[in-house]
Amino acid sequence: xxxxAFAEIRNLDLFAQMTDENFAALMRGAYVQNFPAQIDxxxxxxxxxxxxxxxxxxVDLFSTWNGRDTSLATVRPIATFILxxxxxxxxxxxxxxxxxKSRIALIPSQDVRxxxxxxxxxxxxxxxxxxxxxxxxxxxxxxxxxxxxxxxxANYVLRQQKRSGEVSSFFLExxxxxxxxxxxxxxxxxxxxxxxxxxxxxxVEGTRVTILDQGELERFAKxxxxxxxxxx
Amino acid sequence: xxxxAFAEIRNLDLFAQMTDENFAALMRGAYVQNFPAQIDxxxxxxxxxxxxxxxxxxVDLFSTWNGRDTSLATVRPIATFILxxxxxxxxxxxxxxxxxKSRIALIPSQDVRxxxxxxxxxxxxxxxxxxxxxxxxxxxxxxxxxxxxxxxxANYVLRQQKRSGEVSSFFLExxxxxxxxxxxxxxxxxxxxxxxxxxxxxxVEGTRVTILDQGELERFAKxxxxxxxxxx
DNA sequence: CGCAGCCTTGACAAATGTCAACAAACGTGG
DNA sequence: CCACGTTTGTTGACATTTGTCAAGGCTGCG
Numbered sequence: 001x002x003x004x005a006f007a008e009i010r011n012l013d014l015f016a017q018m019t020d021e022n023f024a025a026l027m028r029g030a031y032v033q034n035f036p037a038q039i040d041x042x043x044x045x046x047x048x049x050x051x052x053x054x055x056x057x058x059v060d061l062f063s064t065w066n067g068r069d070t071s072l073a074t075v076r077p078i079a080t081f082i083l084x085x086x087x088x089x090x091x092x093x094x095x096x097x098x099x100x101k102s103r104i105a106l107i108p109s110q111d112v113r114x115x116x117x118x119x120x121x122x123x124x125x126x127x128x129x130x131x132x133x134x135x136x137x138x139x140x141x142x143x144x145x146x147x148x149x150x151x152x153x154a155n156y157v158l159r160q161q162k163r164s165g166e167v168s169s170f171f172l173e174x175x176x177x178x179x180x181x182x183x184x185x186x187x188x189x190x191x192x193x194x195x196x197x198x199x200x201x202x203x204v205e206g207t208r209v210t211i212l213d214q215g216e217l218e219r220f221a222k223x224x225x226x227x228x229x230x231x232x
Numbered sequence: 233x234x235x236x237a238f239a240e241i242r243n244l245d246l247f248a249q250m251t252d253e254n255f256a257a258l259m260r261g262a263y264v265q266n267f268p269a270q271i272d273x274x275x276x277x278x279x280x281x282x283x284x285x286x287x288x289x290x291v292d293l294f295s296t297w298n299g300r301d302t303s304l305a306t307v308r309p310i311a312t313f314i315l316x317x318x319x320x321x322x323x324x325x326x327x328x329x330x331x332x333k334s335r336i337a338l339i340p341s342q343d344v345r346x347x348x349x350x351x352x353x354x355x356x357x358x359x360x361x362x363x364x365x366x367x368x369x370x371x372x373x374x375x376x377x378x379x380x381x382x383x384x385x386a387n388y389v390l391r392q393q394k395r396s397g398e399v400s401s402f403f404l405e406x407x408x409x410x411x412x413x414x415x416x417x418x419x420x421x422x423x424x425x426x427x428x429x430x431x432x433x434x435x436v437e438g439t440r441v442t443i444l445d446q447g448e449l450e451r452f453a454k455x456x457x458x459x460x461x462x463x464x
Numbered sequence: 465c466g467c468a469g470c471c472t473t474g475a476c477a478a479a480t481g482t483c484a485a486c487a488a489a490c491g492t493g494g
Numbered sequence: 495c496c497a498c499g500t501t502t503g504t505t506g507a508c509a510t511t512t513g514t515c516a517a518g519g520c521t522g523c524g
Contacts, residue, residue, distance in 0.1 A: 045458055063378065063458075065374065065378040066383075069378075070374070070377040070378055072373060083363075085367075087359055088363045091458065091464065093367055093370050093371060093458055093464075116356065120355055123352055123356045123359055126359050127358050127359050128319070130316075130359060130363055131320045134316045135322070138326065140373065141376070142297065142304070142325070144376055144377070145295075145304075146296075146302055148479070148480095149479080149480075150479090175503095176503065177502065177503080185480075186481055186482080187503070188480090188481075188482080188483095188503090188505085189480060189481070190503095191503065191504055191505080206488095206489090206503095222297070224297055380510095380512095381512075408471070417512075419471070419472090420514080421512060422471095423471065423473080424512095427472095
């Protein structure tokens with residue numbers, strides 16, 4: 001593994017507090033690989049052989065059932081995914097594919113579990129990471145069950161605006177068909193939902209979103225920190 | 233705290249592997265309380281002062297937004313809840329209320345975090361618990377996003393049947409209005425959904441559910457271990 | 465009893481999905 | 495750099511799913 005990737009991973013919260021010795025042991029069997037876009041990385045149901053770390057690019061976590069499929073999350077650098085499956089030595093619950101050209105580190109799951117068993121600091125870091133992931137899914141669950149698709153979109157627009165630095169105009173960072181899936185609706189419904197936000201001062205041209213009336217949009221969306229804030 | 237409750241808690245996976253000394257420290261500030269039915273235990277947004285352990289009875293975890301509310305999970309003995317909020321020292325994402333008369337142990341969150349910092353075995357047990365919780369929510373998310381309400385109900389019926397020991401007739405263990413909320417629908421829709429399962433050999437009288445044609449129901453429900461199995 | 469809450473049912477409305485058509489954007493190979 | 499085909503996004507018409515409102519029956523409990 002190149003030193004640069006090594007350092008990037010070492011600086012992750014998940015690995016920052018462990019001993020040099022244990023980190024080295026973890027990296028011994030690890031390797032970094034470059035993937036083109038739209039490549040399947042893992043398939044739900046497979047045993048969790050590797051903990052994945054996205055170093056660059058982005059990864060879609062999705063699931064299928066009975067011919068349908070849905071996007072559950074996007075992983076962006078620098079972050080890990082399928083940590084829960086790794087520590088539980090259980091099959092993946094989600095599939096993963098690259099959304100774009102991506103560089104991904106693969107750490108053998110059995111090494112993760114072995115180090116986890118002997119390194120208390122690492123175990124504590126895993127807890128923090130898992131607690132964060134858990135709370136993220138719970139928030140997403142609330143979003144899905146308590147809001148209509150129009151409300152979910154309105155709040156998504158506000159969240160993206162915040163990510164872009166509170167500006168009044170910004171770009172969607174993913175395909176609309178995928179955004180629809182993330183928000184739990186069809187592409188057609190998303191297309192109409194964007195139209196449905198026009199009365200609240202939201203304008204969309206291609207991937208550019210412009211908020212003409214912040215107050216009106218917020219009055220409609222009613223964003224809530226316990227659903228929409230990533231830091232809570 | 234009475235010895236019996238003490239022993240019950242000690243035997244939980246979460247606390248079984250920690251040292252006697254640390255367990256004693258954890259229990260020093262803890263207490264057990266009896267609550268009647270329908271009592272609010274915690275409110276979403278509140279700081280996480282206590283880790284809760286349900287010793288008997290049952291607890292509903294729910295959330296509200298903009299005048300709507302939804303049940304997210306049921307906690308039954310013996311299990312803890314809001315562990316993620318406790319370890320992250322973050323506000324509760326869900327509210328909790330007793331569904332019936334319940335006995336609940338309250339362990340100060342700051343003690344949990346303190347012991348967590350010094351006891352590696354406890355930290356590892358927390359990981360297992362959180363990973364389990366995380367995977368449960370992910371499965372629920374897939375259930376919600378990939379299935380219609382009729383399909384969710386059909387699979388719920390099959391899961392309950394399994395819990396009851398694979399018998400052909402069993403009882404629902406919660407109010408139908410709450411079941412509707414858990415499954416993400418209205419009580420009226422649930423009422424009609426039960427009717428919609430009649431063609432697949434499901435009969436409902438009050439809280440008694442009878443499966444007349446196991447094969448037909450399974451062909452319709454298409455249960456999937458990665459969504460419906462609690463052990464995976 | 466009588467009230468309150470739950471469950472059910474009917475009639476209707478709103479939200480969302482499906483299918484088909486077409487336009488726009490994108491990528492690839494010539 | 496262009497032509498081509500593929501994919502994505504949009505729109506309309508329509509079907510299905512789900513929610514809402516109102517009413518009535520049932521049950522449990524004071």
